[in-house]
Amino acid sequence: MSGTSTDSAQSLPIEQARERLRVLIRDLAVVRGHVILSSGAEADHYVDLRRITLHHEASPLVGRVMLDLLRREGLVPGIDAVGGLTLGADPVATSILHASAADESLDPLDAFVVRKANKAHGLQRRIEGPDVTGRRVVAVEDTSTTGGSVLTACEALTDAGAEIAAVAVIVHRSDDSRKAVEAAGYRYLAAYDISELEI
Numbered sequence: 001m002s003g004t005s006t007d008s009a010q011s012l013p014i015e016q017a018r019e020r021l022r023v024l025i026r027d028l029a030v031v032r033g034h035v036i037l038s039s040g041a042e043a044d045h046y047v048d049l050r051r052i053t054l055h056h057e058a059s060p061l062v063g064r065v066m067l068d069l070l071r072r073e074g075l076v077p078g079i080d081a082v083g084g085l086t087l088g089a090d091p092v093a094t095s096i097l098h099a100s101a102a103d104e105s106l107d108p109l110d111a112f113v114v115r116k117a118n119k120a121h122g123l124q125r126r127i128e129g130p131d132v133t134g135r136r137v138v139a140v141e142d143t144s145t146t147g148g149s150v151l152t153a154c155e156a157l158t159d160a161g162a163e164i165a166a167v168a169v170i171v172h173r174s175d176d177s178r179k180a181v182e183a184a185g186y187r188y189l190a191a192y193d194i195s196e197l198e199i
Helices: 005-011 014-029 058-072 089-102 148-159 175-183
Strands: 030-036 042-047 081-085 110-114 136-144 163-172 188-193
Touching (some): 014 058, 058 188, 089 110, 089 136, 110 148, 136 148, 148 175, 163 175, 175 188
Parallel strands (some): 081 136, 163 188
């Protein structure tokens, strides 16, 4: 089959890829109506980025746009792996992994998954995937309201001996998350601001 979503994502100039992903987020991920967020806060809309990170066209674009963000911020090359707290971070990290593997100018990045708690059997690992000990990593998330999820991942990564170069999200939704991440001593990066979604 020719002309797949992955091929299209790789062939688009990065600014066109970024605009296409913005439109997809605006059209597919913004849910209007009263919702209670995981933080307990109330809102009149919800940005459901799993509708993007698990979408056949959008997911490859997520990888390219996030990889470009990390490159523009001077982190790529220079980091070894990306990942975060399961579940929201998993498809983000996987998309970046695939985008880096497709970019012949880069050493491919690994991805990892941070469990919410240590596994009770097997190797009893909190962080799944290639070992992060002694490696420079970026903690990713689809979006963040309070910073709680990504900071939980950062705590596990620090305990595992990783060096956290930054925290990166697809959509910056709340200054509370930025402040919390920066107060913990990490750089906070976002591919889009919520104002770009025309809500």
